[in-house]
Amino acid sequence: MFEIKSKKCLNPTVTMMDIYAPNVAKKAKPGQFIILRVDSTGERIPLTIAGRDIDDGTVKIIFQIAGRTTFSLNQLNEGDFISDFVGPLGNPTKLDGFKKVCIVGGGVGCAIALPVAQQLYKNGCEVHSIIGFRNKDLVILEDEFKSVSSKLTLMTDDGSAGRKGVVTQPLKEAIDQGESYDEVIAIGPLVMMKFVAATTKPYNIKTTVSMNPIMIDGTGMCGGCRLTVGGETKFACVDGPDFDGFEVDFDEAMKRGSMYKDFERHAYDEQCNLFKKEVK
Ligand SMILES: Cc1cc2nc3c(=O)[nH]c(=O)nc-3n(C[C@H](O)[C@H](O)[C@H](O)COP(=O)(O)OP(=O)(O)OC[C@H]3O[C@@H](n4cnc5c(N)ncnc54)[C@H](O)[C@@H]3O)c2cc1C
């Protein structure tokens, strides 16, 4: 069992937790993820390692309440336990040898992008960050990005915080103004990553994306997380989750990602109803 050492709501739909898991904390690197089950009958879900503290033995996760399992996880509090917490899984993001990198984060993808930005900063790389959200109430981790970025651009769809518009606008402007990035790393919704790759491709700037297809075992056995990358089948859990953004078949990934929408909606409604009955 794994104890929840701290819990903080970052916005109405995103929560941060520190979980006591010293063996995972010891080995975790930016870009890797864990798979957890809230209880012994629960579904397995992958979440990125958003940080770690080796001395305290804790691993930080930041999750959006997206459906049944994340809803159940969010019902737990400091001092509660979750039954399984396996990791670190996946390959760490390659971060050595860069002089200037632009990080593009969208929504809860910013939680995945932050440890990458922090590690680049530690490595002495100049970090420019562009983070985007639907509106001001959903903005997370702005200060954390500020502390590791020499340039931070905050975008919202409705202009209620930062600049109005999508993340690809300031990215294109920066490139057109002569910023020479060794790499652009984009982490967020599939559609955002698709358009970041489309923005950087004409300039041939290496662009890495972090893919988050449905995962079951996380060890390359079930095939659930398969993607087409450069015309070949890849498994995000063992070959990724980072891939060359120019090579990923995003349209196929989006189609596969929405395959279980009706089932997921039903499971979420069931869980919410169960919770409402329990608190009555
Ligand atoms: C490598 C990886 C890292 C991730 N890191 C984060 C993170 O740091 N923070 C975060 O908020 N989310 C992250 N996700 C997405 C997260 O796993 C899903 O939001 C979560 O599984 C939703 O489960 P649910 O039961 O609450 O919702 P559901 O209603 O079951 O699903 C909601 C949506 O979540 C996705 N999803 C559902 N089940 C899975 C699954 N087993 N594997 C992957 N995606 C699934 C689907 O796109 C689905 O449409 C990550 C996904 C992957 C693959």
Ligand code: FES
């Ligand atoms: S999650 Fe099963 S192969 Fe990747």
